[in-house]
Amino acid sequence: MAADQDHEQEQRRRLLAVASRFPLPNGARFSYGTAGFRADGATMASAVCRAALLAALRSVKLAGAAVGIVITASHNPVRDNGVKIADPDGGMMDQCWEPFADTLANAPDPDALLQLVLQFAKDEGIPLGRGGHHTAQVLLGRDTRPTGEYLLDAALQGINAIVGARAIDMGILTTPQLHWMVRSKNKGIKASESDYFTQLIDSFRRLLELVPKDKGGDDLSKKLIVDGANGIGGVKLEQIKAELSGLNIIVRNSGKEGEGILNHMCGADFVQKERVTPHGFSPDDIGVRCASLDGDADRLVYFHVSSASNNSVALVDGDKILSLFALFIREQLDIISDNGGQANKPLPSRLGIVQTAYANGASTKFLKSLGLEVVFTPTGVKYLHKKALEYDIGIYFEANGHGTVLFSEDFIAQLESLSNELCSRADTVSAQYQAAMRLMAASQLINQAVGDALSGFLLVEAILQYKGWSFQNWCELYSDLPSRQLKVKVIDRTAIITTDAETKVSQPSGLQELIDMEIANYAHGRCFVRPSGTEDVVRVYAEASTQEAADSLAKSVACHVESLLG
Structure with missing residues (x-):
């Protein structure tokens, strides 16, 4: 009994000490999204x-399962930083814990x-203060931002504030690597x-070995220039590119010290939004396939x-990456279904495509033309990933280039059984x-935990070689x-309430009717509005048969929103 009281006192002391060491900045307000x-x-x-x-508490709650922390601000400017938690399956932290994260x-x-x-631990049945036992383990990773080392120390002290918790520093990593490590x-x-790299390299090699002999392409089709955003992805790709036989990879904005600024005039977010070449690219690159992390x-x-006359690009975004994977x-x-030449058999497993309302309507139409099941979720990876898990094979991608392919364990077992059976028959x-x-x-090859640019581009390259496709074939x-x-x-973005995966407005009354009236004026018109998750703005998205019409539709709807809520 005395020992238990000592452990409880030690737990209280640690929590008070770490909170005193890292006080909330004046005027700061954090929201976990x-x-x-x-x-x-x-x-x-x-x-x-x-x-x-919180990650340590989550691990204690889950009987000591490994949880992850990654310190990064992704595509944000270099001055920013951030932190997010990976659950034991390698995915995002369970949404039901987000309110407590904010509090x-x-x-x-x-x-x-x-x-x-103390109250949260009591409510959740989390046993705190077990002296002498490792009741939690948290894996940590960070990217190359200059504030990363300082914030890593804050994370280590936060984990050590929970008695029995163990922090495991995995080093400077891509975000997907950390998620993969937690899952594994x-x-x-x-x-x-090294296990992560081995899995990528070996599975990529196996896919290339299965490319039909009459496919694969010439030297130009195997050349790829990768914009590393001056971040950790470029650093890691430089480490392994020599082992990726069948590809001639040139890394620019690689993250080498002094080469450039993280995410400045480069990176996937910049290219996707601005539709221009990243820093370090020129007209000399015309005709060469390029990728941006x-x-x-x-x-x-x-x-x-x-x-050669301007710096515009022909873009292939997440929608077309998804379409290539689905095809x-x-x-x-x-x-596999065409057993013995008997065509038109049903798919042996359920394949589902998950998109958000921001997916281009042409991509949805194309996917449905293949007879695929396409469903929509609200914007955000946590919604897409959860829905994709409902399928034997679930594919999701956002237009911004974040997505992956999830294979259920049952489906993998089916494949293993089939391949073993066929192998036994020579x-x-x-x-x-x-x-x-x-x-x-x-x-x-594809990361089963989270969207991963390194594994994603390797799967793209393997599929293009398998099909013998050029970049233009893909675009078309x-x-x-x-x-x-x-x-x-x-004034108040929460006045907008949406339904049907954010494609329809239920509040304020009458706004959806106004949007529908505007849409009816345009061929192939589509428009929706949704409140931002981080700032007091309402986002308006519109599509139509011409750019002029899309611009006009978006502007008309924006005027209605401003009139009702401005």
């Missing part, structure tokens, strides 16, 4: 410390933080960075330098066997409908 907590890096110490403390991060003083933690550790799989390497877009996977499933040259092996390799899958996004400043 899809990106976790994010702000100017100089103001983030208290939020990072408390997020790490904890904004606790005004040490006593308030102590009482919040909890599955009992080797989880080091973001600062922490969880987003990916492709592009071509369009002409490839559907083709392999059809080969049927390893059959189309069925090779299709099954392609899907197995794809499931190993479908033509995007012209679109326009606008922001309308409002």
Whole structure:
């Protein structure tokens, strides 16, 4: 009994001490969203410390399962930083913990933080203060931002504020690497960075070995220039590019010291939004396939330098990456289903495509033309990922280039059983066997925890070689409908309430009717509005058959929003 009391006192002492060491900055208010907590890096110490403390609590709650912390601000400017938590499956932290994350991060003083933690632990049945036992383990990673080392120390102290918690610093990583490591550790799989690289390199090699002999392309088709956003993705790609046989990779904005500024005039977010070449690219790159990562390497877009006269690009965004993946996977499933030449058999497993309202309407139409099931969720990876898990194979991508392909364990078991059966019959040259092996390799290559630009571009490259496609062939899958996004400043964004995956407005009354009236004036018109998750603005998205029409539709709807809410 005395020992238990000592442990409880020690737990209280640690919580008070760490809260005193990292006080909430004056006037600061943190909100945990899809990106976790994010702000100017100089103001983030208290939020990072408390997020790490929360990660340790989460691990205790889950019987010591590994939880992850990654310190990054992704595509934000270099002065910013942030922190987010990875759950034991490698995905985002359970949404039901987000309200407490907000409350904890904004606790005004040490006593308030102590009482919040003790009450939350009691309500959740979290046993605190077990002296001498490792009741929690938290894996930490950070990107290359200059505030990262300072914030890593705050995270370590936050974890150590929970008695029995153990912090494991995994080093400077891409965000997807950290998520992959958390998932792997909890599955009992080797989880080091070298294990991550080995899995990528080996599965990419297996996919290339399964490329038909009459495909694969010439030297130009195997050349790829990658914009690393002067971030950690470029650094990691430089480490492994020599081992990626079958590709000639040139890394620009690689993150080498003194080469450039993180995310400044480069990176996937810049290319996707501005539709121009990143820093370091020129007309000399015309005709060469190019890819762009973001600062922490969880987003990916492709592009071509369009002409020598300006710096515009032909963009392939997340919608077209998704479409390429869906086409490839559907083709392999059809080969497997076509047993003995009997065509038109149903798919052996349920394949689902998950998009948000921001997906270009032309991509949705194309996917449905393939007979695929397409569903929509609210904007945000946490919604997309959760929905994709409902399928045997679930594919999701946002237009910004964040997404992945999820294969269920049951489906992987089916593939293994089929491939073993065919192998035992010495049927390893059959189309069925090779299709099954392609899907197995794809499931190993693509990150099952989160969107991963490194694994994503390798799967793109393998599929292009398998199909013998050029960049132009890929672009011609479908033509995007012209679109326009606008922001309308409002007094209270919460006055907008949406339904049907944010495609319809239920409040304020009458706004949806006004939007519908405007849409009816345009061929292929589509428009929706949604409140921003981070600032007092309402976002307006519009599509139509011409750019002029899309611009006009967006402007008309923005005027209605401003009139009602401005």
